[in-house]
Amino acid sequence: MTRLFLILLLALPLRLMADAPQILDARAERSGMGWKISVTLTHPDTGWDHYADGWEVRDMAGNLLGMRDLAHPHGNDVPFTRSLSSVMIPDGTRKVLIRARCNRDGWGDQVYKLRLGR
Numbered sequence: 001m002t003r004l005f006l007i008l009l010l011a012l013p014l015r016l017m018a019d020a021p022q023i024l025d026a027r028a029e030r031s032g033m034g035w036k037i038s039v040t041l042t043h044p045d046t047g048w049d050h051y052a053d054g055w056e057v058r059d060m061a062g063n064l065l066g067m068r069d070l071a072h073p074h075g076n077d078v079p080f081t082r083s084l085s086s087v088m089i090p091d092g093t094r095k096v097l098i099r100a101r102c103n104r105d106g107w108g109d110q111v112y113k114l115r116l117g118r
């Protein structure tokens with residue numbers, strides 16, 4: 001009985017990590033005076049009670065550069081890609097950080113580093 005409890009206890013963090021949104025890819029392209037950031041992510045959406053509801057772009061110092069809200073669950077439409085245009089990124093910035101969020105668990109632990117092409 002104790003062994004089963006320990007196995008379940010150790011497996012719990014794996015289950016919680018599995019529910020976090022996962023960023024599979026991200027791209028950046030110049031668009032006018034700013035940048036267009038496109039992010040591909042996956043998440044086991046179960047409906048309005050639990051779904052990936054956004055992602056953010058930050059510079060390497062942690063300053064918020066842009067936020068993309070996702071307004072609805074994506075169900076079986078995963079992975080999916082959504083973009084955010086007109087992101088103002090300071091000159092000289094070579095990398096940005098991207099994090100995804102779900103409406104139940106908040107921000108995921110994954111931080112995706114995106115290198116900007118010039």
